[in-house]
Amino acid sequence: MGPGRTWxxxxxxxxxxxALIGSAPRLPRAGADALPAHPxxxxxxxLVVQLCDGATSVTVPGVQAGRPMPPxxxxxxxxxxxxxxxRAHPGQRWxxxxxxxxxxxxxxxxxxxxxxxxxxxxxTERDRRIWQAETDAFVAExxxxxxxxxxxxxxxxxxxxxxxxxAANTHPETxxxxxxxxxxxxxxxxxxNWCIENPVKGRTLSSDDPKLRALEAYILAQRRGVPLAYxxx
Amino acid sequence: MAARHKSVExxxxxxxxxxxxxxxxxxxxxxxxxxxxxxxxxxxxxxxxPHSFQLVEVAHAGExxxxxTALAAGEIGHRPFTFAYISDAHLYERTxxxxxxxxxxxxxxxxxxxxxxxxxxLFGGDLAQLGxxxxxxLGRQILSGLKAPVxxxxxxxxxxxxxxxxxxxxxxxxxxxxxxKGCHVVVLQSVYEKDxxxxxxxxxxxxxxxxxxxxxxxxxxFEVGEEQREWLKRDLAHVPATTPILVFSHSPLYKYYRxxxxxxxxxxxxxxxxxxxxxxxxxxxxxxxxxFNQIGNISFYGMLSTAWPWPYAPxxxxxxxxxMNRADPFDQxxxxxxxxxxxxxxxxxxxxxxxxxxxxxxxxADYLVSHGKVDRPPAPQFASY
Numbered sequence: 001m002g003p004g005r006t007w008x009x010x011x012x013x014x015x016x017x018x019a020l021i022g023s024a025p026r027l028p029r030a031g032a033d034a035l036p037a038h039p040x041x042x043x044x045x046x047l048v049v050q051l052c053d054g055a056t057s058v059t060v061p062g063v064q065a066g067r068p069m070p071p072x073x074x075x076x077x078x079x080x081x082x083x084x085x086x087r088a089h090p091g092q093r094w095x096x097x098x099x100x101x102x103x104x105x106x107x108x109x110x111x112x113x114x115x116x117x118x119x120x121x122x123x124t125e126r127d128r129r130i131w132q133a134e135t136d137a138f139v140a141e142x143x144x145x146x147x148x149x150x151x152x153x154x155x156x157x158x159x160x161x162x163x164x165x166x167a168a169n170t171h172p173e174t175x176x177x178x179x180x181x182x183x184x185x186x187x188x189x190x191x192x193n194w195c196i197e198n199p200v201k202g203r204t205l206s207s208d209d210p211k212l213r214a215l216e217a218y219i220l221a222q223r224r225g226v227p228l229a230y231x232x233x
Numbered sequence: 234m235a236a237r238h239k240s241v242e243x244x245x246x247x248x249x250x251x252x253x254x255x256x257x258x259x260x261x262x263x264x265x266x267x268x269x270x271x272x273x274x275x276x277x278x279x280x281x282x283p284h285s286f287q288l289v290e291v292a293h294a295g296e297x298x299x300x301x302t303a304l305a306a307g308e309i310g311h312r313p314f315t316f317a318y319i320s321d322a323h324l325y326e327r328t329x330x331x332x333x334x335x336x337x338x339x340x341x342x343x344x345x346x347x348x349x350x351x352x353x354x355l356f357g358g359d360l361a362q363l364g365x366x367x368x369x370x371l372g373r374q375i376l377s378g379l380k381a382p383v384x385x386x387x388x389x390x391x392x393x394x395x396x397x398x399x400x401x402x403x404x405x406x407x408x409x410x411x412x413x414k415g416c417h418v419v420v421l422q423s424v425y426e427k428d429x430x431x432x433x434x435x436x437x438x439x440x441x442x443x444x445x446x447x448x449x450x451x452x453x454x455f456e457v458g459e460e461q462r463e464w465l466k467r468d469l470a471h472v473p474a475t476t477p478i479l480v481f482s483h484s485p486l487y488k489y490y491r492x493x494x495x496x497x498x499x500x501x502x503x504x505x506x507x508x509x510x511x512x513x514x515x516x517x518x519x520x521x522x523x524x525f526n527q528i529g530n531i532s533f534y535g536m537l538s539t540a541w542p543w544p545y546a547p548x549x550x551x552x553x554x555x556x557m558n559r560a561d562p563f564d565q566x567x568x569x570x571x572x573x574x575x576x577x578x579x580x581x582x583x584x585x586x587x588x589x590x591x592x593x594x595x596x597x598a599d600y601l602v603s604h605g606k607v608d609r610p611p612a613p614q615f616a617s618y
Contacts, residue, residue, distance in 0.1 A: 147446060156330040157362065162541060165448035165493055169544035169559065171618040181563040182238060195562065198240045199332070233615075 051081045053098065058084065135217075142218025145211050152211075153202035160195065160215075167222040174232040188216060311415035311477055311580050317344045317381070317573040320357025320518040321538030323390060324375075326367045332565060333362070334375070336539040340571040341378050343587065350381050351573055352413065357518030357536045358388025358424070358483035364441050366399045373403050388483040388518060389424040389455070389494075393444040394437050397422075408461055410468050416477045416576055419468060421461065423482040423497055423517075426453040447493045447543075454491065454498040455484040462499065465506050477512040477580030485517045485535060487528055490546030495520055507531055512580035514598075522568075523586050523594065526551035527601040534574070534584045534596070542568030545617045553605050557588065558613045566590050 040050045046061035058080050063069055069077065082094070089097055145151040146167065149159040164170050172188045179186035182194070192215050193204040205212040239247075322337040324330075344354055356376060361368035369391060376383050387407040391400045397407065407422035429452055430440040443451050457465075472478070480486065486503050489495040497503070507513045513531045521543040524535030533551075542560045550556075560568025566589035575583045581598035588594065600608040 147449070156332060157325045158330070158332070161446060161448060163562075164544065168547070169618060174618070181561070191562075194238070197238075199562075199565070201332075 049077055049081065051085060053085065056081055056085045056088065138214060139217050139221040142214035142216070142221075145215055146218050149200065152196055152200050153205075154196070154200040156201045158200050160200070163199070167219045170219050170222075171232075172216075172219050172223055173226050173228050173230075175230060177231045177233065188219065192216065192219075311576070311578060313576060313578045314352045314414045315573055315575045316353050316355060317347060317351040317571065318355040318357055318516070318536050319344065319376075319539060319571045320355075320536040321359040321388065321521055321540055322372060322375075323359055323362040323538070323540040324368045324372050325362050326365070327371055333540045334371070336566065336569060337372070337375055339566070339589070340539045341375060343571055345378070345380050347573070353382045353384050354379050355384050355481055355516065356386060357481070357516070358386045359390040359518060359538075360388070360400075361391050363438075363445060364391055364394030364399070369399050369403055384418075384420065384481070386420050386481050386483055386518070387422055387424065389426075389444050390441075392422075392424060393426075394441040408464060414576070416479055416580070417469070417472045418479045418481070419465065420481045421457055421465070421483075423457050423484045423486065424455050424519075425458045425461075426455060429453050450492065452494070454496055455494055456498040457482075457486075457503050458499070462502055462506060465503070469506065469510075472510070474509050475511055477576065478507065478510045478514070479576070479582070480507065480513065480515045481517075482515055483518045485520060485524070485526075485533060486515045486531075487526060487533060487551075488549070489520070489524075489551070490549040493543075493546055495546055495549070504528060504531060514574075514576075514582040516574065516582075523557040523588075524551070524554050525584070525596055525601060527553055527604060532582065532598060532601045534582070537568075537570040537572060537586060537588065539569055539571065553601060555610045556613050556616060557586070557594070558591070558615045559617050564590055 039054075040048050040057055042048070043059065043065070046059050047063040047065055048057055048059050050057040058077060060069070060073070060077055063073075085094065086092075146160040146164075149157050152159060160167075170188075170191075175188045175191070176185050178184070179191070182190070186194075189207060189212055192212060196202045197204050319337065319340040322333060322340075324333050324337065327334055344351070354376075360372035360376075385404040387397065387400055387404075391397070401407065408420065410417065410419045412418070426444070429435075430443070433451075435443065443449060446452075469478070482497075484497045485495060485500075486497050487500045488497070508530060511530060515531055515533045516536065517533065518536045518538075520535040521538035521541065522535060522545060523537070524533075526533040542557075544559075545556055557568065568588070570586065570588040572587045572593075573585050575585075577583060577598065581602065583598055584596045586594040586596070594610055596610055597608040600610065
């Protein structure tokens with residue numbers, strides 16, 4: 001591959017085409033799991049922008065790879081791409097043509113068959129790390145509240161961790177269950193609220209309170225791998 | 234939820250008020266009927282009041298040759314005695330928290346109701362929650378209500394605000410020993426920790442809060458420390474190997490679960506110092522649960538807390554421990570309590586776990602020294618999750 005030019009062109013082309021035909025951008029992935037690629041013609045002078053059919057392309061003279069185009073020019077490029085596509089497919093609508101198109105060429109090293117065009121499943125390792133960090137931050141907030149009488153709104157200096165280190169003996173996997181002492185079926189959040197009201201001597205939290213949600217997240221996160229056993233006593 | 238469900242404390246106080254109101258308007262005949270019925274119920278359940286302090290026979294001398302607990306020649310001289318314990322009260326100041334005050338007062342009432350009285354009462358450490366002077370003074374004031382003499386032991390919650398200054402001002406040195414009816418009794422400060430606070434620039438309050446948390450992973454592990462181990466060697470130097478040794482330690486003097494500091498880093502070294510003695514019993518606090526273990530010649534008993542029960546740790550539980558039923562969160566006192574130990578004529582120690590609102594559980598020394606072959610206590614109905 002050239003000094004990054006064709007790569008950038010592919011990405012940019014995808015982005016541009018997304019605006020036109022409603023398809024999500026397909027970011028290239030490193031290693032053996034890389035998504036199939038649409039090989040674009042090499043750039044002679046300027047930037048090659050490719051339509052997401054993997055065939056139609058246009059060279060924009062005078063644009064450096066990796067540099068953004070002004071909006072007007074970008075729109076003009078997308079119009080030119082679609083015009084070329086229409087000339088190559090007279091009398092066709094792009095929506096139906098795209099749906100019937102064969103799968104893109106598999107990238108070298110890709111193993112087995114892979115479903116394509118699935119926006120939901122098209123995430124990268126980087127996406128996964130971002131989502132994990134978001135989730136961990138939510139759990140960490142629950143951890144903070146779990147260990148603080150003040151954040152729990154407690155009035156007698158008691159916090160959850162005093163009886164439940166690492167959320168031990170909170171057994172979230174056993175809910176919902178009939179809680180004999182409450183004379184009704186309880187969820188984990190009911191028990192959290194019970195503890196907040198009684199040993200912690202605070203005020204109960206409403207079900208959508210961010211603190212209650214974070215507490216639930218922390219408690220559940222401590223029980224990874226434990227089989228669900230609702231109703232267990 | 235608030236409107237529909239009353240707290241345990243509220244219900245208890247309401248029931249108490251009802252009874253007291255009824256008693257005020259009660260004639261002599263009704264009163265007698267009431268008290269007879271109460272007495273009958275108590276006797277029918279085999280509970281001598283206060284039920285958490287059943288009296289049991291204390292002398293088992295000369296029996297049980299099978300488990301190696303028979304008196305050997307030359308061992309005569311220890312007279313059996315009993316002592317009670319109260320431990321891990323975790324007091325805040327009275328204005329902040331009544332819950333823990335109520336619990337330790339209940340334990341003091343229990344012990345004062347013992348007849349005959351124990352020879353002494355061991356306080357097992359963690360009198361205060363955050364080591365504040367007001368907390369320690371409140372604790373001393375409550376414990377001063379005990380009829381029997383009190384032997385104090387320090388816990389990490391008493392220590393890490395001012396590194397023991399206030400505690401020592403009130404109760405004296407944390408490390409000491411004495412002889413009692415033929416036994417040698419040692420009290421250790423076993424909650425020293427390597428300095429983790431200077432590098433992190435923690436204030437005394439932050440240091441205390443860090444140590445007070447079980448699951449934060451920031452603090453160091455408990456240790457007896459080299460200086461105190463040397464003291465222990467010197468202290469035991471003139472004690473014959475046949476003399477029963479009682480060691481009081483806040484942290485368990487073995488390795489149970491490191492992440493929660495149910496752990497003593499130099500436990501192996503301390504055990505080595507105790508190894509030459511034939512009958513050694515370690516009584517420890519900190520773990521807030523029914524817990525017992527046997528390592529070589531040493532029997533270990535964990536004490537109950539008055540404040541709250543800890544769950545059993547996910548790993549490392551001694552094989553000999555029979556878990557207590559898991560606690561009812563709706564009952565402040567369940568899983569908590571106090572207890573007493575009987576030092577038998579043969580120098581071994583039987584323990585009664587006086588669990589509040591439950592029947593007491595007796596663990597005989599024979600169960601431990603036989604490594605579980607005899608006198609196995611009943612299994613719990615509700616194991617931990």
